[in-house]
Amino acid sequence: MKKTFKIFAAGIALIGLSLVNGPAQAQTKNKAALEPIKEKAMLWEISGKGLQKPSYLFGTIHLICAENFEIKPVVAEKIKSSDRLVMELDFSNKETLAELQKGMIGEKPLSQTLSAADYRTVDSLVQLKAGAPLKNFDMLTLQTVSSLLLAKAAPCKESKSFEFEFLKIAADNKIATGQIERVTEQLDYLKKAYSDERTIADFKNYDQLTNMLTAMGKKYQAGELQQVYDTITAPQFMDETAVKYMLTERNHNWAERMPQMMEKETNFFAVGAAHLPGENGMIHLLRAKGYQVKPIFK
Numbered sequence: 001m002k003k004t005f006k007i008f009a010a011g012i013a014l015i016g017l018s019l020v021n022g023p024a025q026a027q028t029k030n031k032a033a034l035e036p037i038k039e040k041a042m043l044w045e046i047s048g049k050g051l052q053k054p055s056y057l058f059g060t061i062h063l064i065c066a067e068n069f070e071i072k073p074v075v076a077e078k079i080k081s082s083d084r085l086v087m088e089l090d091f092s093n094k095e096t097l098a099e100l101q102k103g104m105i106g107e108k109p110l111s112q113t114l115s116a117a118d119y120r121t122v123d124s125l126v127q128l129k130a131g132a133p134l135k136n137f138d139m140l141t142l143q144t145v146s147s148l149l150l151a152k153a154a155p156c157k158e159s160k161s162f163e164f165e166f167l168k169i170a171a172d173n174k175i176a177t178g179q180i181e182r183v184t185e186q187l188d189y190l191k192k193a194y195s196d197e198r199t200i201a202d203f204k205n206y207d208q209l210t211n212m213l214t215a216m217g218k219k220y221q222a223g224e225l226q227q228v229y230d231t232i233t234a235p236q237f238m239d240e241t242a243v244k245y246m247l248t249e250r251n252h253n254w255a256e257r258m259p260q261m262m263e264k265e266t267n268f269f270a271v272g273a274a275h276l277p278g279e280n281g282m283i284h285l286l287r288a289k290g291y292q293v294k295p296i297f298k
Contacts, residue, residue, distance in 0.1 A: 037226040042223060043057075048291050079170065087177070088179065091167065106139060129149050155210045251275055
């Protein structure tokens, strides 16, 4: 049960990163109006504007194949030297886990909310990819089931999560942990971004996802931050609604919360890589507030 819950947690975080597939509802302007990020870096230092000591911003992929996974020494070093590890959600926090578990449960069983045709569509894919009938997950939300399949879509036998590995480093070095938003916030944005109708469409186009994850894993491993962002926000993967609720609004929320956190201590912020670039990305928003945000190459 603990392992299954961990997979669900990682899956929901993945959707928070917006690594979902499905037909675009419109050709949208997802690309940044600013100069694209040219630096090949996932780790960035935040300084200036009166900060006594720097904080750090790191772009993660919430689920990545083991062969593409690496925590570079400088990343581990910066976590260990920080006062707090801050992620989108803190999976070491019991309250967060309780909220997440509660949020997985639907108001009504899927067998009552889905049409017969849609139920058959989802059921066939769940059996094919997860090896279990949909009735085993009948009390979960459709987005939660999608999250489970998303975790299964990684094109490899073994996958890794930066969040869970970072938590191990923090625990081993007695580093405090925190989160930049609550589960209820993330789930609310998820519902706004992805309706049941859109999620059903995603199920029908599931096979596109594996190829995208394979390509993106290689780009991430090479440090191609801008290309990772471009891949995730391509029209066939994210429409205007998804970009608004999963990236733009959340980024602006975080940019308002981070200054107060950085005044008191050094924070290592680890969030999905798609949140960093773009005109509404964390790098630009923090620079607009007067901070220096510089890449760390090592």
